[in-house]
Amino acid sequence: MAKRISTEELTKHATAEDCWILVNGKVYDLTNFAPEHPGGADSTLNVILSAPSSQLMALAVITKYAGKDGTKTYNTYHSASLIDKSLTDAEKKGEFDESTTTAAWLAAQQEAATPKVSSDEKPPLSAIINLDDFEQAFAKVGGKKAQAYISGASNDLLTLNANKSFWQKLWFRPRIMRNVASVSTRTRMLGCEVAMPVWICPMGIAKTAGEEGEKALGAGAASSGIVHCMSTAASMSVEDILSSAPKTYPFFFQLYVDRQRHKTEAVLAQINQLYQIKALFITADLAVVSKREADERIRTQEITSVYSSQEKSRIDKKGAGLARTTGGFIDPALNWDDISWVRRHTTLPIVIKGIQSAADARKAMEMGCQGIVISNHGGRALDGAPATILVLLEIRQDCPEVFERMEVHIDGGVRRGSDVLKAVCLGAHGVGVGRPFQCSVLYGTEGVETAAEILQDELETAMRLCGVTDLEAARGDMSYLNTSELEQYLPKPERRPWFAGLRARL
Ligand code: HEM
Numbered sequence: 001m002a003k004r005i006s007t008e009e010l011t012k013h014a015t016a017e018d019c020w021i022l023v024n025g026k027v028y029d030l031t032n033f034a035p036e037h038p039g040g041a042d043s044t045l046n047v048i049l050s051a052p053s054s055q056l057m058a059l060a061v062i063t064k065y066a067g068k069d070g071t072k073t074y075n076t077y078h079s080a081s082l083i084d085k086s087l088t089d090a091e092k093k094g095e096f097d098e099s100t101t102t103a104a105w106l107a108a109q110q111e112a113a114t115p116k117v118s119s120d121e122k123p124p125l126s127a128i129i130n131l132d133d134f135e136q137a138f139a140k141v142g143g144k145k146a147q148a149y150i151s152g153a154s155n156d157l158l159t160l161n162a163n164k165s166f167w168q169k170l171w172f173r174p175r176i177m178r179n180v181a182s183v184s185t186r187t188r189m190l191g192c193e194v195a196m197p198v199w200i201c202p203m204g205i206a207k208t209a210g211e212e213g214e215k216a217l218g219a220g221a222a223s224s225g226i227v228h229c230m231s232t233a234a235s236m237s238v239e240d241i242l243s244s245a246p247k248t249y250p251f252f253f254q255l256y257v258d259r260q261r262h263k264t265e266a267v268l269a270q271i272n273q274l275y276q277i278k279a280l281f282i283t284a285d286l287a288v289v290s291k292r293e294a295d296e297r298i299r300t301q302e303i304t305s306v307y308s309s310q311e312k313s314r315i316d317k318k319g320a321g322l323a324r325t326t327g328g329f330i331d332p333a334l335n336w337d338d339i340s341w342v343r344r345h346t347t348l349p350i351v352i353k354g355i356q357s358a359a360d361a362r363k364a365m366e367m368g369c370q371g372i373v374i375s376n377h378g379g380r381a382l383d384g385a386p387a388t389i390l391v392l393l394e395i396r397q398d399c400p401e402v403f404e405r406m407e408v409h410i411d412g413g414v415r416r417g418s419d420v421l422k423a424v425c426l427g428a429h430g431v432g433v434g435r436p437f438q439c440s441v442l443y444g445t446e447g448v449e450t451a452a453e454i455l456q457d458e459l460e461t462a463m464r465l466c467g468v469t470d471l472e473a474a475r476g477d478m479s480y481l482n483t484s485e486l487e488q489y490l491p492k493p494e495r496r497p498w499f500a501g502l503r504a505r506l
């Protein structure tokens with residue numbers, strides 16, 4: 001990249017058909033790459049969309065910066081090295097010649113940058129007293145796009161809402177007079193000593209929530225004694241995220257299996273070298289891209305403005321809100337036989353994330369997995385899928401042996417320390433919390449620490465008031481729970497083969 005590129009030359013390549021962009025002091029030709037650039041807002045997806053209008057969306061993400069400086073937006077979503085790794089030498093056009101910039105050019109760059117968090121009206125951290133407050137703070141000051149991305153879920157948000165409200169249908173049966181002056185929440189999850197059985201869910205592009213991104217999640221988890229499960233779709237490199245915590249501090253790694261299996265094999269080879277990573281969470285609930293309407297609406301606006309400014313609107317009759325089809329990255333052919341393939345490429349415990357039925361929990365156990373996460377992707381996968389706490393109850397009733405043979409984790413709508421206690425009493429080994437932690441990145445590492453501290457404090461309080469002194473000892477002890485209200489939502493016993501079997505055994 002020895003050649004120097006002037007502002008004048010850069011601005012000559014300012015269309016979708018001839019698209020040069022300045023990123024971190026270097027000029028790149030993204031013409032060929034732009035149509036392939038993922039346009040899906042769920043970082044979880046890493047998807048290259050295939051429908052024509054979806055391609056248009058993808059294109060718009062990049063072409064918006066044609067002939068301009070895309071550094072600010074690029075750095076919000078990506079690690080510095082990604083672009084050099086992804087493009088060919090011919091596409092690296094040269095160093096940008098800063099001496100050629102003009103006031104007008106610099107002003108134009110301001111418009112192109114994606115607005116980030118505005119500091120107006122940001123509540124002080126001291127005003128945050130529960131996990132919902134983090135989401136509300138973010139809704140107030142986070143950018144519109146980031147807000148749609150983080151809070152969004154599929155279609156009518158049925159599963160998103162059920163995840164949260166169903167925790168409230170499970171009631172406690174407290175015990176009293178038990179000397180709860182001191183309580184212990186310490187336990188082990190997947191071989192890691194933790195202060196409480198909580199992990200931070202894998203969530204893509206954490207830099208959308210704040211500049212420290214995944215580093216805040218890693219550092220905050222480490223200083224709070226919990227574990228951060230990093231996403232395949234993180235906005236920072238694995239090494240950068242690991243560097244946020246002390247050298248021996250544990251992390252989990254979440255994997256999407258790529259259609260191009262050799263790419264997944266390369267990721268696994270890299271992860272195998274990193275002794276800080278203690279478990280591999282394979283996400284299996286998102287075989288195809290779901291529809292996230294909040295995000296699609298924002299993208300529609302973006303596309304409209306990009307193409308109307310070029311007087312060349314190409315939005316088809318169906319608009320940009322077409323149901324998205326997969327085309328890229330995540331392999332929809334992933335199936336249970338692939339566990340043995342993954343096993344050949346990793347030495348880590350394998351945890352299947354996205355279990356939504358007792359039958360699949362049993363299957364994971366029979367396949368020799370070390371753990372499962374009952375999850376529906378926080379309502380971002382199949383809308384209408386059951387609330388996760390209901391699935392935990394179903395597994396508990398139908399195949400309790402699962403809890404003996406592997407670790408059972410759960411996420412989705414967990415917002416209170418008392419939810420953690422409920423999950424543990426039903427038998428869970430660990431509980432994942434997603435959006436509130438992502439939103440806490442708005443306040444950097446301190447925000448993440450505060451979120452963990454709130455959960456820890458609420459958990460200890462719930463334990464004391466319920467008469468539980470040792471969380472580990474209470475695992476699976478359903479005498480602390482009244483499940484009656486929840487049970488009416490379980491599938492009928494005749495539709496639950498394992499349940500019938502259990503009855504016969506009793
Ligand atoms: C050539 C290198 C690049 C690669 C391999 C790449 C890859 C990706 C991937 C995989 C995603 C999906 C996000 C995720 O799920 O984590 C994404 C999102 C995104 N990328 Fe890139 N990208 C590149 C360059 C750029 C550039 C140059 C820009 C802008 C100047 C950009 C802006 C964005 C934005 C804004 C998103 C979020 C998508 C959305 O709007 O929802 N990327 N990119």
Ligand SMILES: Cc1cc2nc3c(=O)[nH]c(=O)nc-3n(C[C@H](O)[C@H](O)[C@H](O)COP(=O)(O)O)c2cc1C
Binds near residue numbers: 163202413414436
């Ligand atoms: C912004 C966002 C990004 C996510 N990205 C991923 C991901 O990359 N991989 C994954 O397995 N799950 C991903 N998820 C799902 C979470 O890991 C988790 O299952 C879910 O958020 C839990 O629900 P909660 O947010 O209600 O706590 C994402 C969720 C959100 C909100």
